[in-house]
Structure formats: structure tokens, C-alpha cells
Amino acid sequence: MRHPELQYLDLMSAILEHGDQRVDRTGVGTKSIFGASVRFDLSRGQVPILTTKRVYWKTAVKEMLWFLTGGTNIQPLIRDNVRIWTDWPLAAYQKATGEAISQEAFESRIAEDDAFAAKWGELGPVYGKQWRRWLGADGREHDQIAGLIHTLKTNPTSRRMLFHAWNVPEIGSMALPPCHMVYQYYVTSDNKLSCMMYQRSCDLLLGAPFNYVGCVALQYMIAQQAGLDLGEFVWFSGDTHLYLNHFEQAKLQISREPRDLPTMTLARRAASIDEYTIDDFAVEGYAPHDAIKADVAV
Structure with a gap:
């Protein structure tokens, strides 16, 4: 049987060999x-936590748990040692104030100063807001996650079991428009829950490994809440890319042999x-290759 991680490595190879070179945002x-x-x-029980480089899976799960709170401020993330969202508010602060503050100093102020965090740690109406508190035209808020779980319990053959974050009127207020934007669920006759996630834009080296973990962690939680077993995780991506300064890292990762998934x-x-x-999350049997460092493009 072909190792499932090779699907990901094949995408990297395809981009390096045949990708369209583009000027991006x-x-x-x-x-x-x-x-x-x-x-x-x-x-x-095996999950796609990639083995050809170390993926800090707890960080990805913590991010998903934060999404589920409906939160939009990075302060809880910083206090939980999750720094993957800092780049955008830091860039906004530096541009607005002209202060050459370091990321470490900025994060310390976010963590310790509630007033500073309220002003400079806000990301706008990003994922969690849309998932848990989508604001309708009538002024009512809609909890898409609660609605999904209710439908899974009461009408599991429905073709309407999905949620998304592409709220057109609010996109301009977001620090970053949603990349992983549509999640759809499917229950088989033997009560297995599958998830298909569509991602409009994917940084394949840095983003996809975290997206896989976060999405699967969410699938585990939703399946348990609905009394279902696990089926498949299916991922679709639109603009699937490698940044020009990630090529050497990608080549290194491709050269490595995948190990058993945890x-x-x-x-x-x-x-x-x-x-x-x-x-609540336990991962066993994870023995990856070394981490691969790369810069985030903001």
C-alpha cells in the first residue's frame, strides 16, 4: 500500500516542476x-500529522480549539504559547506607529496588557466569529457548529451539513480572509463521519500540515459529540503554492522517506x-524527521 503522505510530497514535486510562477499579495x-x-x-486511528518534518501538532489543535471559542483576539493564543497569528497584528502595529518593536516584545505586551491587546491584538471577524457567531442580515447570530452537530444527530443523510467562513460583507475587516473556508460532512450507512474541506489558498510548506491536523482534530470532536466513528478526511485546495523562498526546504522534505503515521x-x-x-488529545507513535524552518509570508 502506498504511503498516504506521498500524496502531499507529490504535490510539492508537481509545484516545483510544473508550477506557474506568480507575483503574489x-x-x-x-x-x-x-x-x-x-x-x-x-x-x-491514524492521522495525517506529517512525518517528513516535525509538525507541532499541539499548536494546530490549540488553534482549532480557539476557533471554536468564537474568539478573534490573539491574546488567549499568546498566553497559550501559540504564535502563528502574531505576524498580521504586529505588522499592522508597526505600520500604524512606526515603532520597531520586536515580535517578542509585542507578544509580551499583548499577553500582559489587556487594553493594548484589545486595540492591537484584534484580527477582525475571522474564522471563529463566522463559525460560531455569523451575523445575519436580520441582526441574529448563527452558530454554524452547533447547527451542524444537531443535524448530524437528527438527519445524518442531509446534504446540507457544512459550515463556512467566507462572509462577503466582513472580509474587508479581517486581518486575513479565510483560507480554509468550507467544511462539509458526510455520514455513511455504517455511521462513519467523513469531512471534506475546501481551501481557496494554501501555503503548502507551512500551512497545509497545520490545516490537516486542525481539521482532523475538529472531525474527532464532532464525531464524538454526534456519536459517530471516523471515516475519511478529504482536502481540496484552489491556489496551491510554494513561496519562492521555500524551495530548498521543500526539496529537503521531498528527499525524506515517510515514516508510519501516528x-x-x-x-x-x-x-x-x-x-x-x-x-483531551493523545497522539502516539509520532517519530518524525527533524523540523524544517521557513519564514511566513505576510
Whole structure:
């Protein structure tokens, strides 16, 4: 059986060999392909935490747990040692004030100063806001996650079991418009829950490995809340790219042999989707190659 991680490495190779070189929003430049997919069978407990480089899976799960709170300020993330969202508010602060503050100093102020965090740690109506508090034209808020779980329990063959974050009137107020934007769910006749996620834009080296982990962690929680087993995780991407300054890292990762994927379990059944913590997730058998460092394009 072909190792499932090779799907990801094949995408890297395809971009390096055949990708269209483009000028992008960040100014760094990319090579990209349009339209990509991978799929992973979760039914035996194995999860797509990539092994050809170390993926800090707890960071990805913590980010997903933060999304589920509906939060839009990075202060809770910083206090939980998650720094993957700092670049955007830091850049906004530096541009607005002209202060050459370091990331470390900025994060310290965010963590310790509530007033500073309220002003400079806000990301706008990003993922969690749309998932849990989508504001309708009538002024009512809609909890898409709660609605999804209710439908999974009451009408599991529905073709309307999805949520998304592309709220057109609010995109301009977001620090970054949603990349992983549509999640759709499917229940088989033997009660296995599959998830298909569509991502409009994907930084393949840095973004995709985190997206896989976060999405699967969410699938685990939703399946447990709905009393279902795990099926497949299916990922689709639109503009799938490697930044020009990530080529050497990608080549290094491609050169490595994938190892056995780890397994994930939930230590308990939380009372609701809102009550999971990072301590509820257990990953075993993860023995990856060394981490690969690369800069985030902002």
C-alpha cells in the first residue's frame, strides 16, 4: 500500500516542476498549481500529522480549539504559547506607529496588557466569529457548529451539513480572509463521519500540515459529540503554492522517506463541543524527521 503522505510530497514535486510562477499579495512570489486534493483514511486511528518534518501538532489543535471559542483576539493564543497569528497584528502595529518593536516584545505586551491587546491584538471577524457567531442580515447570530452537530444527530443523510467562513460583507475587516473556508460532512450507512474541506489558498510548506491536523482534530470532536466513528478526511485546495523562498526546504522534505503515521485518540467525551482542551488529545507513535524552518509570508 502506498504511503498516504506521498500524496502531499507529490504535490510539492508537481509545484516545483510544473508550477506557474506568480507575483503574489505578499510580494515574495510563488509557484502554484490550481486544484489539488488528498485523502486520508482515519478509520484505523491514524492521522495525517506529517512525518517528513516535525509538525507541532499541539499548536494546530490549540488553534482549532480557539476557533471554536468564537474568539478573534490573539491574546488567549499568546498566553497559550501559540504564535502563528502574531505576524498580521504586529505588522499592522508597526505600520500604524512606526515603532520597531520586536515580535517578542509585542507578544509580551499583548499577553500582559489587556487594553493594548484589545486595540492591537484584534484580527477582525475571522474564522471563529463566522463559525460560531455569523451575523445575519436580520441582526441574529448563527452558530454554524452547533447547527451542524444537531443535524448530524437528527438527519445524518442531509446534504446540507457544512459550515463556512467566507462572509462577503466582513472580509474587508479581517486581518486575513479565510483560507480554509468550507467544511462539509458526510455520514455513511455504517455511521462513519467523513469531512471534506475546501481551501481557496494554501501555503503548502507551512500551512497545509497545520490545516490537516486542525481539521482532523475538529472531525474527532464532532464525531464524538454526534456519536459517530471516523471515516475519511478529504482536502481540496484552489491556489496551491510554494513561496519562492521555500524551495530548498521543500526539496529537503521531498528527499525524506515517510515514516508510519501516528494515531490520535480523545481521552474523554467532553460534555459539549465547547469543553474540549488540549489535554483531551493523545497522539502516539509520532517519530518524525527533524523540523524544517521557513519564514511566513505576510
